[in-house]
Amino acid sequence: MGQYHTQHMSIRTDNKWDWEIGSKTSWWGTSLPDLWAYRHLASGLVRRDFLLVYQQTILGPLWVLLQPLLTLITYVVVFGKVVGISTGGTPPVLFYLAGIILWNLFNDTFTSISSTFRDNAQVFSKVYFPRLIIPVARLTGYLFNFGIQFGLLILVLAYYFIFQGLPVPDVKWLLLAPVAILLVGTISFALGLFFSVLTAKYRDMNYLIGLGTRLLMFLTPVIYPVGYVSEKWRWLVQLNPLTPLFELFRRALLGQGVVTFPLFAYSFIVTAVLLLAALLIFNKQGDKLIDTI
Amino acid sequence: MSELVIQIEKLSKVYRLGTIGTGYLLQDLQRWWTTAVRKQQDPFFQLPDAQFPNATQSQALWALQNVDFEVKQGEVWGIIGSNGAGKSTLLKIVSRIIRPSAGFVRGRGKVSSLLEVGTGFHSELSGRENIYLSGYILGMSKAEIRAKFDEIVAFSGVEKFLDTPVKRYSSGMYVRLAFAVAAHLEPDILIIDEVLAVGDAEFQKKCLGKMREVATNDGRTILFVSHSMQAINNLCDKGLWLQHGKVRATGPVNDVVNRYLIDNQQLKTKQSWTDPNEAPGNDKIRFKLVELIPQLLQPDAPLDIRTPLTIRFQFWNFTDDILISTHLTLFSYNGDCVFDVASTATICQKGVVSGECTIPGNFLNDGSYYINLYVLKDTTINLYDYEQCLSFDLEDYRTNIQWYGKWWGVVRPTFPFFLTQTHMALP
Known part of the structure; x- marks a missing residue:
């Protein structure tokens, strides 16, 4: 077990002791040095999850690419050809691929973090380490997956730039793509933390999460551009803090997307508030949950 | 030797019987509203304590109640008591896994706990991967594991199967590997819960040997829970007897164990x-x-x-x-x-x-x-x-035998039995 760091010194400030365990649960929880001491555990968990997912599969890590590719084909056929949803001026393949990989980052991270307590009940009740390590490791793992898929997107983009004469976007805009990715990752992390507490307490939350993410996808510009939503309903889509980020991501890479500074600022503030609130709740409730799970 | 490393003060842990939390989102929200926002008493539960005289005793289970004790540097404490006496709860609180309902634990130095053999092991991963992963979970650093890797492998005796997924291990191999990792932890305070319950006799001997080595050679502070009074008597120098969540006795291990045994003997004499x-x-x-x-x-x-x-x-x-x-x-x-x-x-x-x-x-x-x-x-x-x-x-009694499993047989006579060397050279 790692170094204990002094907590709850409010009752008696006594420098004789390195650590103190009291009945008060803390809002701030684990200190950063404590988390840092367990960095190897986080990387070990990322490695484990990666090994586990692809063990005993024929194609192995290729699935990281195959999954978005197969989804892409489905979307191009169903939404592009059959239903005929417009993708604006962008080639459908690029439009859908960008949407799919960013949505996957959100969906996978959120879903997996939201089951932190249920999945790790056994380990949590037998050994102490900062509980936050598990969600951090999961986020890192999915960011890594996203990186691979992003590489695929870049290759497809390069093809369109070179052979199809798609205009190369401005460097200024390109630099905003990582910002969008980071914020989407943060929202999924924060929501995941929040729901991990809820799913540990109330089992029915699991069903809600599956349903909720599917509904949320339709309120996020994954398969349609915001510019093509009727004025009357656009506010509903733009209420979703993910919307400006998806639009920003496409605007940065593909040169098409509706994003204004106020919309982006709205997303940013919502993300920051969510993250702070989720961290507080996760830390405060985490200790109590060990008694329940 | 006289330096205090753990101080436990008025430690209590109460569990509510039935569900913890009302289990209903609506009631929990209502409770949160009354306790956290309006700063009133919990409408659904009250601690049965002197502070809350109108509390209902029947709803609460006191796993620990006002436990006080102190551990000095280098002491090996054996914690005994019948099932449900609060031994594991105490270890879990000191290990920082669960929080007490009241009271404090203060301490100095790094704490490692071994409440279960094989925490963090994953059956799909190879022995090598598992050594690293469970080492990290137990709080070791990468450098520490790397430095001890060969020693861990040698102790476990699974060299040949290091790259085989542990799900294909025999249960004995699995336990040996898991214990090997834990045995190479180097904390200041080590907390061990009934690890002797697993493994065969030979392995138990190895574990206890390792524990004795750690306790005597390295001067490490150990809190040890076991149902084997022989093991407690041999390994520990201090005893803590818990009964229904309260401290019944503390002191030199022999005294405490004897008092415990006499209390538990079902005599109709x-x-x-x-x-x-x-x-x-x-x-x-x-x-x-x-x-x-x-x-x-x-x-x-x-x-x-x-x-x-x-x-x-x-x-x-x-x-x-x-x-x-x-x-x-x-x-x-x-x-x-x-x-x-x-x-x-x-x-x-x-x-x-x-x-x-x-x-x-x-x-x-x-x-x-x-x-x-x-x-x-x-x-x-x-x-x-x-x-x-x-x-x-x-009760059992053994001298000079480093094995604490159940002795076979209905009777245990001490017939004359001698061993002598008759030849000094091999043929």
Whole structure:
């Protein structure tokens, strides 16, 4: 077990002791040095999850690419050809691929973090380490997956730039793509933390999460551009803090997307508030949950 | 040696029976509203404590209640108590896994806990991967594991299967590997919960050897929970006896273990009657006294396998000129008859007949026993069978044997048994 760091010194400030365990649960929880001491555990968990997912599969890590590719084909056929949803001026393949990989980052991270307590009940009740390590490791793992898929997107983009004469976007805009990715990752992390507490307490939350993410996808510009939503309903889509980020991501890479500074600022503030609130709740409730799970 | 490393003060842990949290989102929100926002008392639960006099006792289970004790640098504490006494709860709180309901634990130095063998192991991963992963979970750094890797592998004895997924290991190999990682932790304070319950005898020996080494050579502070009083007695120097969440006794390990054992022994050592009408028996025989007299080495020691036991009995005989003999049978608690001894047969007159039989020490194995007495006429006809008239437990006792598994056999005699070297050279 790692170094204990002094907590709850409010009752008696006594420098004789390195650590103190009291009945008060803390809002701030684990200190950063404590988390840092367990960095190897986080990387070990990322490695484990990666090994586990692809063990005993024929194609192995290729699935990281195959999954978005197969989804892409489905979307191009169903939404592009059959239903005929417009993708604006962008080639459908690029439009859908960008949407799919960013949505996957959100969906996978959120879903997996939201089951932190249920999945790790056994380990949590037998050994102490900062509980936050598990969600951090999961986020890192999915960011890594996203990186691979992003590489695929870049290759497809390069093809369109070179052979199809798609205009190369401005460097200024390109630099905003990582910002969008980071914020989407943060929202999924924060929501995941929040729901991990809820799913540990109330089992029915699991069903809600599956349903909720599917509904949320339709309120996020994954398969349609915001510019093509009727004025009357656009506010509903733009209420979703993910919307400006998806639009920003496409605007940065593909040169098409509706994003204004106020919309982006709205997303940013919502993300920051969510993250702070989720961290507080996760830390405060985490200790109590060990008694329940 | 005298430096305090753990101080436990008024430590309490209460569990609410039934569900923790009301289990309903609506009620939980209502509770949160009243307690956190309006700063009023919890409408659904109150701590049954002096601070809240109107609390209901029946809703709460006190796993620990006002536990105080102090651990000094280098001490090895054995924590004993029956199931549900709060031993594991105490270890979990000190390990920082669960929070106490009240009170404090203060300490100095790095704490490692081994509450389960193989925490963090994943069956799909190879032995090598698992060594690293469980090492990280137990709080080791990458450099630490790397430095000890060969030692861990050697201790576990699974060199050949290092790259095989552990799901293909035998359960023995799995446990050995898991313990090997834990055994190479180097914390200041080590917390161990009943790890001896797993593995074969050879492995247990290895584990205990390692623990002894850690305790004596490295001067590490250890808190150790076990149900094996032998292991506790041999490994620990201080004992803490918990009963129903409270400290029943602390002190030198032998004293605490003895007190615990005496308290737990289910003794029925003496029964006597003054009025024949109330005594067990029939119109021919009625018992007046049955008594078990142990010849203890020390007055406050529990009965153990070394103790000679004398059984004394008296009964009223209501018939003249009758040839009486008695049989004494000893049964182990699973119902096996250990022996059946017959007394001499004597012609008796009306009055009181007495008998005495001694079971020597160093003869019975440890365990629980009961005694039946049979009174016979003409050595064949049963006059009265007095079943389970006495019962007692014998504790284990071993010297110079570093193994704490259950000793085989119904009896455990110490026959003369010698080993001598006859030749110095091999053929």
